Amino acid sequence: MSTRRLVPALILLTALSAGDAHAQAQTPPAEGPNAVSPVLILPPTLPPKLLSSYPAQDQVVAPGVLVLKVAFDQQMSPTAWNYAPAADAQPMDCVKTPRLLADQKTFVLLCRVQPNRTYGVTLNAERTGGFANLGDNPAQTAVLTFKVSAEAPVTTLRRAMQAAGLKDDQTPVQDAPPLSAASGATR
Incomplete structure (x- = not known):
């Protein structure tokens, strides 16, 4: 070639x-x-803001069972939250974990309050690891204080939910799935 x-x-x-x-x-x-x-990669977001709460700031509520409800202006992460007692107020006796409702913006927390006291809670006292939106941007720190009267106590979860304006499917605690469904076992 x-x-x-x-x-x-x-x-x-x-x-x-x-x-x-x-x-x-x-x-x-x-x-x-x-x-x-x-x-x-999510676009940058503004920090979520507290839009409303039950009880509202300085509201007077009945003693007994109380459902603390806080609503934010953005969809929130169900696993990111923290709350602490507010300065110069009684700490509330609550279950540890709040529940994020289906709207993805509202958390509810089951508590018990005593008569003739002022209670307070600080949301995101520590912003790291606290309430955050889906982009992991923490919510602004918010302080909520309210008073408890000496009237007849709320003794049922249903009445506490009604006072907070919640529907039957918005309970602050969820039932655990049946053991057989959770483990896949059959009888």
């Missing part, structure tokens, strides 16, 4: 192998040690 015919063939082979290498460089590997997993 003459060198005249060999040179165009070498140029063609070089061009084809360079194009193949270029295509491989642009296609990320699907798996293996250099695999790239997808990343969800």
Whole structure:
């Protein structure tokens, strides 16, 4: 074969192998040690703000069972929250974990309050790890104080939910799934 015919063939082979290498460089590997997993990047958001609460600031409520309700202006993370006693107020006796309702903006917390006292709660006393939106932006710190009267106590969860303006499906505690459904066991 003459060198005249060999040179165009070498140029063609070089061009084809360079194009193949270029295509491989642009296609990320699907798996293996250099695999790239997808990343969800949310746009920056403003810190969530407390829109409303029950009890409202300085409201007077009945003693006994109380459902603390706080509503934010954005969808919130169900696993990010913290609350602490407010300065110069009695700490409330509450279950540990608030429940995020289906609207994804409202938390409810089951508590008990005594008559003739002033209670207070600070939401996001520590912003890190506190109430946050879906983009992990923590809510602004908010302080809520209210007074408890000496009237007849609220003794049922149903009455406490009615006072907070909650529907039957918005209970502050959820039933655990039946053991057989949770474990997959059958009887």
